[in-house]
Amino acid sequence: MKHLDKNVEPAQAEPAGANRQDIEEWLVERLSERLKVPPGEIDVTVNLARYNLDSMAAVTVVGELEEWLGRSLSPTLFYEHSCIRAVADHLAGGARP
């Protein structure tokens, strides 16, 4: 868990209960690091293709996400959904709160 920020919300420290918003925030933080873009500039409703995330970085982020959530994920996760929010929705079980 060394990649987690010290100031994370309690819900993020307990991924078993991670909801859509937790996952969305985690993704924004991780992708902003990878893409070297401030978190505030990442729009969770915009198509991920617009951010030019290269496939090596995508594989790494999915690997970190698997570690955090404690389950296996599709390697093409970021390319099967239209935006970060849709990825988070999918991982949280489909229904938006």
Next chain:
Amino acid sequence: MDNLKTGQQVGASVQAIRHHYDVGNEFYRLWLDPTLTYSGALWDEGDTLETAQIRKMDHHIRESRAGGAARVLDIGCGWGGVLRRLMTAHNVGRAVGLTLSAAQAEWNAKNLPKGAEVRVEGWESHTAAEPYDAIISIGAFEHFARVEMSGPQRVAAYQAFFQRCHELLKPGGRLSLQTFAYGAVRKREQAHASPATQFLAGEIFPETDPPRLVEIAQAIEGSFEIERLRNDRLDYARTCKVWLENLRANASAATDLVGKEVLSRYERYLALSAIGFQTGRLDLYRITLRRADLPA
């Protein structure tokens, strides 16, 4: 291109092929299907990986019109799945497979049915007393060019392959070819510069650089006509994802066989490949080619 004349490999060398394919038969058995087919499957509703691989073999057997033929050649026969299918389900008289991998040849020697034969040699040096009725080549063409080769050199290497197939086939005979390729969404230089390509070319498939469709089209001029061409890249994405799931499900046995480092290299390679095919950076072509025989 001097080595063309001497019959040496123009594309990936024997050592490079063995780097990838001789990691060990037991390792590949952990994540491939029971037919040990190591190329993109052809999926239909309700398929398992095994039935999708057999569907793919039957596609190429049908397209090359190999069913019931006397003599069929498989260039890049891997662990012999197509050879076995030809002999056991399609009533072929004699099936000859070529591979550069010693581990594959050794495995085949013990597991192939009567009438099938595997030779450790490249297509450049293969000769046959009689021409073949049909040729199938799945997942070998990717290895015929290296990154450092120029555009014309690559086309010349592919041309030499098609000319050899032309010589080995009866007039009007078919070659059913399956190869992955760079997709048309990016220029070759952009593809080469990507971290994923650097990793794959450096650590997974040394001395190997996939073709582009335009190079294949140029290289068949004078030797083959295209009867059919399909791009089934999503079939390959799905195949890679199932391979990755299988590998992960057998991670402990895989670690015992090849160690953590090789295992994680293969996991990364399969994940990257899945993304490449899913996004169209990579295509999967299945091409039916008919030997061109123009009237004099």
